[in-house]
Amino acid sequence: MRELRYVGTDTVRPDAADKAAGRAYYIHDLSRPGMLWGKVKFAEHASARIKHIDTSRAERLPGVRAVITAYDTPELRIGFLRDNFALKRDRVRQFRDEVAAVAAIDPDIAAEAVELIRVEYEPLPAVFTPEEALAEGAPLVHERDADGRPVTSNLLPVQVHHESGDMAAGERASKYVVEGEFSTPLIQQACMGTAGCIAEMDTRGNLTMWAKTQIPFLAQKDFVRALEAMGLGGSNARVIVPALGGAFGTGLDTHAYEYIAILLAHRTGRPVKIVYDRREEFANLSPRQSARTRVVQGCDASGRLTFRKVEVLQDNGAYTSWGATYPTVMLIPATSLYKVPNVWFDAKLVYTNNTYAQAMRGYGNPEVTWPIECLLDELAEKVGIDPLEMRLINKNTPGEKTPMGLDITTCGLGECLEFAKQSLDWEAKHGKQRGKARGVGVASLVHVGGSGRIYRSDGGGVILKLDDFGNVNVSYGGVEMGQGLHAALTLGVAEALGVLPEKVCINQTDTATCPWDVGTHASRGAFIALNAAIRAADKARKKIFALASEIYASETQKSLAAHKKKNPGYEPPAYDFAAAARADNLELRDGQLFPKDAPNEPWLHIEIGKLLRALHFRGREGQMIVEEAFYEPPSTLPDWSKGVGNMSASYAYGVQAFEVEVDTETGDVKILKAVSAHDVGRVLNQQTLRGQVQGGLAQGIGYALYEEVKTHEGRVLNPSFTDYKIPTVHEMAFPVDIFFAETDDPAGPFGAKGVGEPGLVPTAPALANAIYDAVGIRIRDLPITPEKIVMALKAKKKG
Amino acid sequence: MSVTLSFEVNGEPARLSVEPHARLVDVLRGPLGLVGTKEGCSNGECGACTVLVDGRPVCSCLLPALEVEGKQVTTIEGLVGPGGKLSEVQQAFVDKGGIQCGFCSPGMILSAHALLEQNPSPSDADVRDALTGNLCRCTGYAQIVESVQLAASTKRQKKGADHA
């Protein structure tokens, strides 16, 4: 792997200093002249007919500038199935339905006005589980689809299915088979900065949205469609992304509150800001999709996997957002985690009157890796093989094409497993510490590493603009949400272009100035941005060298003459400038231009800013260095009904392993040591990559042991940090051994793969497997709480 | 009906008219324009709104503004020195990767600052105790704890150098 100057270093993030000083400005901190505060009124029933909405008292409250409902605004359909509405009319189908909204001169008045809106409901029957929703005679959550056609079932017309190989043959070839039913709950993304936006219309009907979004361009498309529905066809929308207080998937869809802000801005003629408080965030923002899975796995006598069957049932809630597309990503571990010749996968989604779900980091992968990796340990036990050995036997290898059609170009799974084995002293510990209620456990992961194609274009562009001072401004349409995209992009541009990282500035994400990008998801930010930046940098270098060759000789000689004037004793060495100043003999490094055949002569260096000024003031045309490139990864949009297609340019494998000690009295799980080993292709920035791995680990531990959105008949019971517990600094007080396998992927920028999501994918099964090693019990429904452990230990004692 | 509130913020006197029910976070972020203090949960559970009152970390979302009458309040902006120079704690968070999205950072940094003022050589457990009330969703805390220990060591060295 070639030596790099900046990529791979431990460099501080360019945005860290402002954030440390309290000078990063999030949506919460922004305001616009004349801005009003919006607030939403939510439904009070999970399922009801809206009989009447009385807004008169709210309208009369001094300081209120607008009150809107679905009855006095154009219908705005939202969501990829268009089954949702910005404001609800006639019916509410879940507790968080938006039935009205207010804009007022301050947030307290807006809140008071919302309380003054009276809605009369007629409660209707509701369904709260997929079983209830599919039962004979169950009330329909939607009676008609987006095109007005009658609907006859609560089953969604969204199918993800896969069959490969010969399942019957696979079953026949199996000496051992395990099966089980597992579940994962609703999880809250719990960003520290809550959701919010500012909507502002200009005098010609164009919209500017400051949005907490990860999809500025797809959001722009959605908002333009909304403007059309509002009678503003031809209007444009501009999406600007401020500093984000985390996102983790919450910004991958457009939300009702955003459309409501637009409607209020249009109605009042003033900018309108809506920000969710923490309670609204917990109760009314779409959480992570829950899942119930049934998995069957078999292997032959030597432990080689023979088949895998994965059935998924998802409670889709009352409307459809990206939770419904988790099965597309579930296909990845189902078909491609370990070598499995025969795979069957099917997912069913069912409407209910519960909350509906959106994207969250991992996007279905943790939901299915959970049962697969727990059962793999059970299978290993049946065979009588060590579970880590079982994984080594079945590990994926470079050059493989999996049943889903994924091209595994590079694969560091083996190295990661070996690292985990060493780090935890696996052989000495596994199966040997039950007397102390200690155990070790492991689980692997596979995820997309070269973006994930879920849209017709999976590309993104970069524009590099060099100025007269040698600064490089970079425009990229993806978003920095804390993951360190700007840090990686800064180093990538510095490396590819040949300038110092301090001279690189990443511009704010703004659809008006940045090139198109599909969105920052699928761990794709750095992968796409750097690939585009490398191509743009290449163009820029060619242009720089071509132009420089015209003036290099004269500029250098001018400098030498000036220097001699100041130092009369100075004699410049002889040098053949004509020969040197060929475009193919020039190099740019650290912002200095010099001839390749004489790199170490300082008097032959020209600083890039000086060169660009010389080019600018020559008085001829075409002297700017502004270069663009659009990068589209070499992947295919899968046929989801067959579950086949190489959806990513590369795949990131990894392993997590834990040593735990279980307190058999209280059920507490104490993590003694963690290992997180990842095939990253190439480390782009040491600090931010470690940060992604550590942060993912904490979210994985929350998912495994502590977190659950609890609901009862559609109502969220724990809408606050009081009862939705995310790990504090104490829950993460154990050593973490991090390993990066640098497999140098050909599709990756400098060989890198995206690693934003893998950090939380295998955590739950690795912990569950460690708990089993420690105390001999298995929990199949997350989270693995102390209560569940105590109850399981009691049951084990009795039985 | 407004009431006058006089206190000191970041070393400067402040005298304002506030509503009696105003919280300290409202006064800081509103009329004083100190938006570095963030509101994360409004319940005193996440610590994003942490400021120092007479050197002690408190959740400004729970504190009635009138409670700081005559007291000294320090916000994240107050840790920045002349010319925009970051304090040792702020710089350590930058250097050690203790900041990702940054929303928890002002509160986290102030809690760490208060700890080090009181305990210049904290153990790992001391650091974690001091930061219990500061939630972070991005970092997993490892680089945060490293940042605090780096700041502690930088400060100790500086003090040693000053005395030398």
Place this chain on the structure above:
Amino acid sequence: MPFDYHRPKTLEEAWRLADSDAEARFVAGGTDVMVRIREGKIAPRALIALSGISDLTRIDVGPPLVLGAGVRVAELQSHAGLGRALPVLGQAAAQLGSVQIRNVATLGGNLCNASPCADLAPPLLVHEARLRVASAMGTREVPLASFFVGPRASVLGPGEILSAVVVDAPAPNARAVFLKKGRVRMDIALASVAVLLETEGKHCVKARIAAGSLGPCPMRLAKTEAVLTGQALDDRGLALAREAAEQEVRPITDVRASADYRRHLAGALLERGIRALMNGAQP
């Protein structure tokens, strides 16, 4: 919702303010009251802050120990004299909330909020604390054991302020410990237990057990105490005590935990506490 905010300097001023507005409410640190106002559970027209009354913040190690109700929880953790006189109180204080909460919350606030989960109640219950309740009419003394009458309900009447908590010096050989189990480190207790023992060798001469989050109020476990008194603190004795505690507590199932698990925790924490004391664990 807007409210007035008064900061009297003396108790007399506080009583006058309370007397002039029936819808005014006393507040100490505010860490409970401000949350409940925000959640819309209460909507007082005015708050009478007790934080400015210096009389309420004194600590007199005595004996008897007299703690002003306005003492901040952080000071309960850090005060050296208190650490010697009643170490278990500092132990409980250290597990209450976070640094930020402890810098503002008060001893009196934690007790008067009368939550069944109040962390400071069990350690004071096992030390048979007495409360001084003051009003314009004078001061009365209420045993802490009679102070709580239900979830968020105490015997405080209108115009009454808890002014101090009084604890007689424990016997020289008495030792106490407080254990709390939450879901993560900063949490409301799923269950908490305070144990005070006077032992002669491995024999228990006197036991005081108090439980939090295990009934409608923080409560003494009199039956469990009876089982322990005179009991040998061997495995069998501990098992009997554990069973008694599991029978005596009255936990509920809520969003945090099931009654069964809480009942189990009552026994587990009790046993753990007794063993800790027997091993000479210092709180």
